[in-house]
Amino acid sequence: MAFTGKATYSAGVNLPELAEDVADLVGIISPYETPLLDALGEPMRSASSTHHEWLEDELLPNKDAINDLSFTDPDVDTQFDVDNGNRFRAGDQIQVANSKELMLVTDVSGNTLTVVRGYAGTEAENLANDQVINILGNAALEGADRPAARFTNRVRLGNFTQIFTASVEVSGTDIAASQLGLADEMDYQKQERLRELLRDLENTVINGGQVDSDAQGSATVRRTMKGILASLTSHMFVPGVSGFPTGTTLDEAKLNYALRKIWETSNGNIDLIVVGGGQKRKINAFVSGLRSFGPADATYRDLVSTYESDFGVCKIITTRWIPQDAVLLLDSSRLSVLPLAGRSFHFKALASTGDYEAGEVIGEYTLELRNEGAHGVIRGLAS
Template identity: 25%
Template sequence: MPALTYSFQQQIRQMAPNVDVIMTKAPVLLGLIGKGEALTQTKFEWQNDFLNSDIVVSSAAYLATDTTIVLGTGEGNRVTQFALIQNGGEVIRVTNVAGDTLTVTRGYDGTTAEAIASGAEMKVISRPKVQGTDVLRKDEHNDRLVSFNYSQIFERYASVSRTQQAVRTYGVDDELDYQVNLRLEELLREANNSLIYGRKYVGTGAAPATSGGLFAFAAEAGSYEKDFAAAEISAKGLNDSVEAVFTRGGTVNTILCAPNVARQVTKLGGSTIQTERGETQTGHQILSFVSDMPGGAISRVVVDLNMPKDRALLLDIDKIKQRDLTSIYDQDATLPGGDYFARSIRGEFGWEIKNAKECVAVLKGISPTVS
């Protein structure tokens, strides 16, 4: 009987249209990121896109008269003979490079030599070339890093009895299709949680692979962290974090947070909101944060109910992609002779998170309440 069947019984349906509809209604991070290239294997890699650093760090303290300076491990690759390095108000001229050890001229071009603190950051101003010399034959890829992740299988199962499928429910044309879409929403919620909290695990024959998410990559890469020590979020704390990301060579365009943190961001604009006598509404909402840095980097506030109340993430959302090994689909899962209809919803994909060290900042220790 037609009432006991469903029109898509033998179909393997791609669920992309259903996913798009759900993501339009659900304000979660998963709906905001783009799709990367399709995967061809369960482990996938990518190269992080950033310029080699022009900052070198002193490995020890030096007097203003010292002419030998040892940099941090591997940082000698950033310097060449005749390079100029800024140390406070002093310009240092490099006369020789041997690994990470520099022989230098202090107080170059009339500048005043200054002491160098251990761990001091110094900027390489330029690396000039002598006319007529050969091309620089030095590996410039010292900062090139490759990251990787694993794809993860996400699955849900929907089943209704033949009686349920036959009964006509108000507002539901097909009970099984209705249940499939509910399970799909649950699958997408799980995928969104994986994007935020997931841990990277290769998997074995007895244990499934899992895809690492934002917090995992932030910890692995050493992303900037700001601890608010149980206080509400502050403009200074946000600005400090945006500046820290910027000085690492990254950018921020998104603040991902729970509702309580979004309310705290809105409070930052409280003293600047004015109403006129004729207005009949009160209250306000801040949908973006403009930093006090020159140029005023703008970060939109994205509220995700899956985020913890005491943490927020500053992100460059353009660096985050979903990579599909198989996109989400559903297919018949009814066993022969069963008095029911069933569908299996499944997809296998993982997360590409580029430049986590430069483009992610973790805000922690935020008050879970709003005063």
Template identity: 25%
Template structure:
């Protein structure tokens, strides 16, 4: 979230034009050749879209003013400072959640699994990743495009195998990772293969990683084995990869790589991305709900924010799945069928 730019949006379903281009092709026509709808380039274009998600926290405190004074501080103010920071953790968790994004808009409800009364969620970075690298247990399996179309229906199918298809269906987030991978250790073989595949699209410019903190030491140990990674200059970085605390207590950074680890995130996947293509779309800024009032000797304050993830160019987001420090040692790249770019 700290890497992303911010923009104002004005609807619960935000639609935006994508920034990626078609693959170059032979383009030579005869003079006077007829033109029909099948030759219209616009027929192959599609907008992207994502629903907003409402984040909220309720701050409460009890006790008379005298009790507050005797305690030496204002418990309401203390809770406000803590909980307004914590709500940002929730936003970042949704950005990297590896579950099925509940995107169906049925009034104000979601249709995710057996909990139709849960609030809707926006599709995460995994939903918009234009390149994926998987290592399915079968060695050959691929997943067809999940059910998600202009009617905003969503599939609750969850799998770890990469899918075989094209990024379509209005770009609504719907894909997830769960099980079915043979785990491997992080290796230059794997990330170079993934990044090379992703950057075959114009404007990908992969520069950053989003990595679970549980793999922080493992990545630090494995990354120096390859000094030829794109845009890596040992003279600038030194012989070691520095680690330090990031924007929030639970985030760390390796080189220019932003990493995190939470319950609900896919802690066996690494995101490679260009932060310039990621934006936060704000429908409602974080602020108090003035319709909530104090009751008797207790005070209640509700804070609400609403927004969504915008990925301007899915070519700039790639997923390296099936990675673990306890996985098998990698001696060769993955089969090309399991490392695919879904932008054509």
């Protein structure tokens, strides 16, 4: 027989007699994590100007290339032109890349080298235009005068700060009213805006660009920082271009090629690989054929969080804010996200002209990316 007594639903579908049961927690669905900023950590210092600058230097080059189409007998000719004759001195031992032949430079005139072929008993090989020449080192004569001084000039590089801001405004009534899931509406709004600005900071650090003219900003020009992707020019790898492996699927051949090229041309120590979700799954697949599980294993693990190769140990960072076709290869010791002194994210209360409280969450930051040749990026990958 059906129940005919008093029940919770007797008063109607809206259950007017029952106390509300609302969980005392507000769930946030939007992503706001900043894994790259977390990996870089707190900066050791602050910027002191809206244009933050730093100095960079490099050693004298020990590579060049042949720039000569006039060889008559390429395994005998003792004179040929190079791109930069000022990189060579009499007494240099030189060797073409992937060649066994050693040569000794006896004279440098402009961009023309005079050499001894087949030096030290090596066998002469054909020379050709665009071949890379390695300068092994210089052999000085005993008792000789000092050589002419050679040096490099330090260069000053910089980036502008960018202001990140969001307004907070809550009515007096809303502040006074009892809220579900939180104790103070004003504090809650501050926290939400701060999460959004931190998310935007990481997004800008990766993808931001800098205006070509009036980059310092004006009453009508917004000052923006140059992000990582816009800063990298030396090591940009695209499938099938300049010797980079073909195919748009990320694999170990592509990753190791990029790591090796950066290692060969800089003293960078790549320790961060920054990817989106699609490329992270490709990296996980590197070891898919090597996984094995025993009868007692109750957990299936499909994760690669560190990639160790001949060229370093790299922590893999997965961020939502990187383009899905890109893989960033970074030396974290040469990267800093700096606040302008006294301008890290903070809340500034503003005067109220009515029945409300108002304020602004403000922060001003810049990216310091030193020695851009110590970093790299792979683009054009299938996601």
